[in-house]
Amino acid sequence: MKMSAMSEHVGIEVSDVDLAAMSDADLAAIKDAVFQHGVVAVRDQAISPQQHIAFANRWGGIDINNYFPVNGEFAEIAEVRKAENQTTNIGGGWHTDHSYDQVPAMGSILVARELPPSGGDTLFASMGAAYDSLSDGLKATLETLKAVHSADHVYRADGYYAQTDMAADLRGHDQVTRAVHPVVIRHPVTGRKVLYVNGAFTLHFEGWTREESMPLLNYLVSVGARAEFACRLHWQPGTVAIWDNRSTWHLAMNDYHGHKRVMHRITLSGVPLAA
Ligand SMILES: O=C(O)CCC(=O)C(=O)O
Ligand SMILES: [Fe+2]
Secondary structure, eight states, X not given: OEEEESSSSSOEEXXXXXXXXXXXXXXXXXXXXXXXXXXXXXXXXXXXXXXXXXXXXTTSOEEOOSSSOBOSSOTTOEEEEEOTTOOOOTTOSSBOTTXXXXXXXXXXXXXEEEOOSSOOOEEEEEHHHHHHTSOHHHHHHHTTOEEEEOSHHHXXXXXXXXXXXXXXXXXXXXXXXXXXXXXXXXXXXXXXXXXXXXXXXXXXXXXXXXXXXXXXXXXXXXXXXXXXXXXXXXXXXXXXXXXXXXXXXXXXXXOOTTSOEEEEEEEEOOOOOOO
């Protein structure tokens, strides 16, 4: 198994390994790379949906996404897809998956199934690096705060996606989600302090109004989105990405209009988050 860094702060590219027949030692090394570096991109995999599920089960439990279209055959697999004639994509703004859950997902395993001829890359950003870059004064303030997260404004019947050409693909319009998490969490495995707010699902700081919260939230979102904290994954046939939703954000580029892109996602269960 070979590993190389994708950028200064986030991302490890892995080759010469078979996820479907992986030794416990190699799996331990991959897990360590995901926890330390946020995302691992494994190249050249021939992984069936059954093998995708079996590999995910070696990480712990699987969380079912309530919104994305499910693969007809396998309830554990959500499809992240955009058709030739659609203009909206899934995950096109910086976010982390499932921060609106009381116990947010640990991570996601995304398998490239059908790729456009060019474009469709995914960006990942390190929220440990974003946190480290802040002043001691702002860090100290943020460590006293909690934030309220929800997905309702994104997925419900009058939400963001309902007004787009992705509306018919998505489910779960009646789901009600709300979770409160510390703004700075200790990563459950590494203990590193990471910034745990995101532009998609964080509504406001607990005890603050939305209006009061937005200037600081927008500032934090602008810091997290700085290019120097990010890496860019160019998918190839056979690429599988495994990321940590606590320590990273991601953004799916929407730059392949007129072409189809289909990805299979399994979401991995996490643990409660603490300051
Ligand atoms: O399509 C992608 O590259 C990522 C989409 C996304 O946000 C996700 O699967 O969680
Ligand atoms: Fe996502």
